[in-house]
Amino acid sequence: MAYVTARFLARAPGSGRVPAALRSASTRLHDGPIRQAEAAAADRFDLKAYMVDKARRVDAALDRAVPLRYPERLHESMRYSLLSAGKRIRPILALASCELVGGDEATAMPVACAVEMLHVMSLIHDDLPCMDNDDLRRGRPSNHRVFGEGTAVITGDALIALAFEHVVAATASVPADRVLRAVAEYGSAMGPEGLVAGQFVDIDSEGKAVGVGVLEYIHLHKTARLVEAAAACGVIVGGGGDAELESVRRYARCVGQLFQVVDDILDVTKTTEELGKTAGKDVASGKTTYPKLMGLEKAQELAQTLVVKAEAELHGFDRVKAAPLRHLARYIADRQN
């Protein structure tokens, strides 16, 4: 992946501090051989193997969380969308953030599963004919195309309720006050000042000329807020301190915005087949996107700037433990679907 240039850094808001990518290069000169070896190990980190491993365990936990009970068709519908082949970025962020502050995978798995339930419910409702009206999701017909609109609405409702129940029921080993903070975090991330506010402004803006301010509002709320919550909940249940939580929040906000910038870029540069969801629909629906507002090249530059900013937030952490999050940011920037 091409690294940033000083030009991009100078343009990034809040980029006054030295980015991690540059800082680590200079501090490495003063490191002893052990830290150098650790740094080398962290840099060789195999993100693909890490993601495959984590996603497999998240899938198994999600499978257990939604057994095929009566009413079967409702549970089939939940499982159809929840267990479809997703990248599990949000759950992996929750797991990696918990491990970053010394927690283990089992501790974070319930909040990891919950965030995927919340994310998937937002996709199901977003795809409805009265919303984005999208027939394709994760390479398959969207939920309402298979199960009907009424069931799709109910399936989303079931998943959001189950997410909150799941956080509580499945975190018996975590102190109650931490679990409560996780519930509040997800409630706030999903609610009328979170994801649904972004969804609302998004459908409300369709066909209107909106500026970069509204566009950023949509993406910060519709995407970045839940990405932030996933990482924050990982830190919270893992027992991280306030300063660690704030750093991870800033990291995740960059990653969340990055996610959306890249989504917008892919929408105009990839085919429906490559994406597993309808390509070119932003242009077709007259939606304001980053490439439309600033041009494709500048949007790609913004993506690189966000990677550098995200990495900078991880500098205060153990380099080996931070490797998954550092590599995840780069992966999200470079992803092809």
Place this chain on the structure above:
Amino acid sequence: MAYVTARFLARAPGSGRVPAALRSASTRLHDGPIRQAEAAAADRFDLKAYMVDKARRVDAALDRAVPLRYPERLHESMRYSLLSAGKRIRPILALASCELVGGDEATAMPVACAVEMLHVMSLIHDDLPCMDNDDLRRGRPSNHRVFGEGTAVITGDALIALAFEHVVAATASVPADRVLRAVAEYGSAMGPEGLVAGQFVDIDSEGKAVGVGVLEYIHLHKTARLVEAAAACGVIVGGGGDAELESVRRYARCVGQLFQVVDDILDVTKTTEELGKTAGKDVASGKTTYPKLMGLEKAQELAQTLVVKAEAELHGFDRVKAAPLRHLARYIADRQN
């Protein structure tokens, strides 16, 4: 109100124990003058004044819980449905159940507001064209008729997320483990083995011939489960013990089923104007109802049986503190809309 006869009691499942209405008449013979005076006071209880007072304070708390923020139209939509003239039965059940076990109103108000948010979100989604397709709710055009379908879906999603956030954020004075139990209770009550399961089986059964088993499944899940959760959360945050919680749960399940039996009766005996929602729609849509299954008279008998069963569950509690719940059960049986 006409009281039950032995015939109804003999038909009620689980009615082996002596109902409160009969038991209190016999035990009263042995009461001293103070307990007799208390009992007389409890029997004179002014439910209407109690409900007006509680509903006013619930409305004020709901008003504060959803201020008119950006995006304004989304918050307007939430407020339109949440603050419309409802009877606030579920919040009042939460408040009265908390007071039953010695808790105060302020302690239970967050769980009371949360259950109204959950109830209202279920109404908004239930009224959608892809669900019950109803144009009228609480005497006004239903949410999607005013704000559009997309916003109605989002508004429901916002309310369910806000409900969970609200329980946690607004119960700072309640021990964390109790708040967590309340979150789990509402999650379970709303989720795929709760309210939405009832909604699903309901829309899935439309036009089909279903038996009393399916009908009871729908009502126990679609209505009674959340009514039970409201009362249970009142007891939980009020610090009630397990035995108290179980009694209140059984009381509330009777009240919840009662609610639906009466709803079915009103649908065939009242006009749209009297109800504030579309009358006769169960018959029009071919829906299975209690009057259709067992005839109007037997349905009315069932309602009376449920009142007696509900009252019986309150017998172990202080008679004065139990007065609101006892009178509420009778009110729900006798309500005209």
